[in-house]
Amino acid sequence: MILAGMVIAVPFPALSQAQAPAKSRPTGSAAGSPIPGARVEANLAQLMRGTLFPSSNVIFAAQNVNPADVPQDKDSGTTVNLLASAYGKWTAVENSGLALAEVANVLMLPGRKCSNGLPVPLNNPDWPKFVQELRDAGMAVYKAAQSKNQDNILTAADTMTNACSNCHNKWREKPNLADRCK
Ligand code: HEC
Known part of the structure; x- marks a missing residue:
């Protein structure tokens, strides 16, 4: 079992172990990706x-809670509560904003399917537009978290909520699963 605490202590060996098995696996479905080695798994x-x-x-x-007031967990290296983790408080909010922006890149990889088997609608011009909204929202959260001001986070969280629901309204909120991503 690999504990997050171990990852904190020895990040580089843990990383290369995690990557090692991937090399021996067959090339996945991100064929034609402009990013060498990029592969769609989910x-x-x-x-x-x-x-x-x-x-x-x-x-x-x-x-709801000022991140600066969240005490660090005793198990700050293993907790799933990022606000109380070793990389907690406002830093956790900064990094979560950056994570949204980085996931925007992954959302543009070719070859991904929706859960009903339909391809992700990458070729619809609204897809990159909504993905860009997500990226912008992530960076707005990052800036707001850097300011350590909760009013700024309220505004940025609104921007994020809109970015999620603009795309969901078009492709996720369907009575039948089969109609998602159409
Ligand atoms: C560019 C489009 C797009 C953006 C932006 C987006 N989503 Fe989604 N999301 C979808 C689609 C489409 C589905 C349905 C996927 C499927 O069924 O495979 C989905 C599914 C989900 C699910 C799983 C729901 C389920 O039924 O299992 C979660 C959770 C989710 N999104 C969260 C978010 C959050 C939080 C954000 C914003 C921070 C976000 N999404 C932004 C398109 C998007």
Whole structure:
């Protein structure tokens, strides 16, 4: 079992171990990607649940509690509460904003499917537009967190909520799963 505490103590060996098995795996479905070695592993719902869901929750939490007031957990190296982690308080909000902006890049990789098997609608001109909104929202959160001002976070969290729902309204909020991503 790899504990986050170990990752903090020895980040580089942990990273190369994590990457080692990937080299022996067959090339995945991001064929034609402009990024050498880039590979799609998750469907869109899995990607959202694994990345945007936890990152946005850190940002939502910062609306209700001043991150500076969150005490560090005793297990700050292993906690799943990022605000109380070794990289906690406002730093956790900064990094969560940056995570949104970076996930925007991954959302543009070719070859990803939605959970119903349809391709992610990369070729619809609204897709890159909504992805850019996410990137801008992430950077707005990053700036707001750097200011350590909760009013600024309220504004940036609103920008983020709009970025999520603009895309969801078009491609996710469907009575039938089969109609997502159409
Ligand atoms: C560019 C479009 C787009 C943006 C931006 C976007 N999403 Fe999504 N999201 C989707 C689509 C489409 C689905 C449905 C994916 C599927 O079913 O495979 C989805 C699914 C999800 C899911 C999983 C829902 C489920 O039914 O399992 C979560 C959680 C989620 N999004 C969170 C977020 C959050 C939080 C944000 C903003 C920080 C966000 N998303 C921004 C398009 C987007």
